[in-house]
Amino acid sequence: MSKPVITLNGLKLVIMLGMLVIIFAGIKVAADIIVPFTLALFIAVILEPLVGLIEHCRIPRVLAVTLLTGLFIMLAVVLIAYLGTSLNELARTLPQYRSSLIVPLQAIEPWLRHIGISVSVDELIKYIDPSAAMTTLSGLISQLSNAMFSVFLLLLTVVFMLLEVPQLPAKLQRVMHHPRDGMAAIQRAVNAVSHYLVLKTAISLVTGLVIWIMLAAMGIRFAFVWGLLAFALNYIPNIGSVLAAIFPVMQVLVFHGAYDALMVGLGYLLVNMIFGNILEPRIMGRGLGLSTLVVLLSLIFWGWLMGPVGMLLSVPLTIVVKIALEHTEGGQGIAILLGDKLPDTPAD
Template identity: 25%
Template sequence: MSDHSSPRALIVLLTTASAVVALFGLREVASIAGPVLLALVLVIAVSPVRGWLAGRGSPTWVQVAVPFLVVVLVLLGMVAVLTVSVIQLASILPTYATQFQDLLAEAQLFAVSHGISNEQLNKAVQSYDPGRVLGIVQTLLTSLLGVLSSLFLMVVLLLAMSLDAPVTAKLLAAGRDHKPALVTALTTFAGRTRRYLVVSTVFGLICSALDVCVLALLGVPLPLLWGVLALITTYIPNIGFVLGLLPPALLALLDGGSRQMILVIVAYSVINVVFQSFILPKYLGDAVGLSTTMTLLSLIVWTFVLGPLGALLAIPLSLLTRALLIDSDPSARWAAALISGGSTSPPPPDPSGTASTR
């Protein structure tokens, strides 16, 4: 009998092409897809609250309203802090124009003393305009307005998804007998996502509080803003710590010189190493289920597709992709071992106790 199966190379090429088309298509509608996916992740994050209320016989409207209000209040609080802080940043940045120009001159002298000065460096220093700092501030404010407009769309989506959450849970429970692999994969995705968000948030809050205390003791301006930034960058794998460190370190350099900048870098590094390298992995365990290489690739791909929001959602979106394409297909176990670094053990139990619904 002749073998009519498609060549493996053709299957790989078609799969790759389909993935590229899907990602570029998603990138074209990133302004819509981003808030939708963020709303989905947030609804999953607060689903244990709904499960707790349902277990105590609360009315359906209470099961919908309470988780929704929890998310909205957290988002509004964070946006309020960022708005006030960015306005304060806009008012103090122009006052550092002279210090910044002095730093450029020192850097030029350093380059000249080491024989690496060139004509382009001289032109760059001479053409520096302190007024450009105001342009950076205006860009920050414009970006903030864009976030606020997206926030309205996300709140509407959150409300819609919160209303559908009880029905979705019942549908998943009813479909377990018909599509057990798919339902199990989605349940595992929800449990892993919740554990990742809860653990990351708890340790992110601790690290952020310590960062704020350190910055306040060192006299770095706007410590609360940099603390919120450190919390947000907690959800960005691999490079989040660096992104959260750079702005306060640069501001410390302008405000107090190189000594203050070094102290900020050392303090941030100590806090990050202790929590991110020693404590966090112990509590997070295998909840993520992605190897270090896959985590970095996820960050690159989702940032390319969805922009900064993709960097924040890189882990949850990769877990969702794994659930839909790999975990739901028993024949794809080899791929699960590949992307998880060889570990295919089940995720740790969901602390909410609602990871599975039957």
């Protein structure tokens, strides 16, 4: 009698996996619509605690959302304007990289030949084309000039999401077959994602500020750009902090020398060890419930499915999927695989 049960459970698992494939394929096709909506949803999750704090001061929710949105727009305008100026300056200095790279490459050439690697600096320089980087930067600058409209639409979506929050629980209860269990699962997912995003945003902001101050104190050009990059990439688990250090270290290596590049690299390492390996685990605790391997695989998967936004939101998206699977009969086994510990075994 046990074989039909196993077959039925296996069939449910296959059907559920097939549905997931169809859903993910739809997300991939409709990424241009789903990605901004998902980003707006997670921004609303981050801002909701701030709206709640303002409401505690006996300020109406509409006014609280308006004040918070106005502040966000002002910061976005200043940020985009400053970033555009920095990128323009960076684009103007790119041609200097070609001539500046010749000296360190010529210094390395005899050492490479000594260990048996034959490299021609003149041939290698031909492959270094700053015009390609300038084209990329020019496109990025033009996108920044047109970004205000996209930011406006994104914030407009966030505003309506925040205004909809008080009525949302009642609406969801009306459409659920099991309102108590469904709302408990939704509340658990919202609490986990909100806890992660709020703390991760605060830690990323402090990390970006520290990197900016450190590079500015060392006299490194474009310190603001690299600090902003460190803030954004700190959302990416495991490899984000490493990616954020590559470009500033390369810049310092070309214009300032190996010693300064080593100091900058050590500075990044120290900052990431303090914030990423000491403070962040202490502040966040072990409440995510995801294994280290799953975090890495989710980074690859969501990055492929939704692009850079998927990489930034890979952990909260995986948390939501795991909690959803835990409350489905066929998905509990997959939820166990995603977790960081074994479930409690029932006593005999």
